[in-house]
Amino acid sequence: MHLPDYIRIKELLARARSLADAAEAHGTLAGCLCGAAGYGFEDWLREILPEGRAEAGAVGSLRELYTGTVQALLEPDMEFELLLPGDEESIDARTAALAEWCQGFLYGLGAGGIPDAAGLPGEAGEIVRDFAEITRAGVDAGEDLESNESAYAELVEFVRVGVQLLFEELAAARRPAAPSAAPLH
Secondary structure, eight states: OOOOOHHHHHHHHHHTTOSSOHHHHHHHHHHHHHHOTTOOHHHHHHHHOTTSSOOHHHHHHHHHHHHHHHHHHHOTTOOOOOOOOOTTSOHHHHHHHHHHHHHHHHHHHHHTTOTTGGGOOHHHHHHHHHHHHHTTOOOOTTSOHHHHHHHHHHHHHHHHHHHHHHHHHTHHHHSOOOOOOOOOO
């Protein structure tokens, strides 16, 4: 999966006066895609932008992010990636972005039609509750950089795989209900 550059998306969203930064906006997208049937590009823009639309110069990169995310979730190869800052950013900044990503994801699940995601049965509910805990993640000042880097990498992988599992688990919830047949008299 190839995503547009985090910094580019962050700048585009800032120019558009988005209420969400790049990580949170991508989390919102992934959450909505997991919970809602037929969730489109314009739906996402209405969630993250105050005007509900992007300027012409931003549409291409945002659409690329949307399309790449949809395709990655539909692929069986588990190629889904989170849009997060690169390794050149501090561990504090990357951890804060991961927490925001999870916050966006939980918001997206609710906006996408899963109002009580933490109440989902089994593994799905457990993953959602873990994501809620990750929204409060921070760097452990008592640990060295290597330990914090390792913990961060493990959390990113957990979230990445968790999103893919939730997407599969919630497939039935995304299907539109079949119309019931009218009784014959």
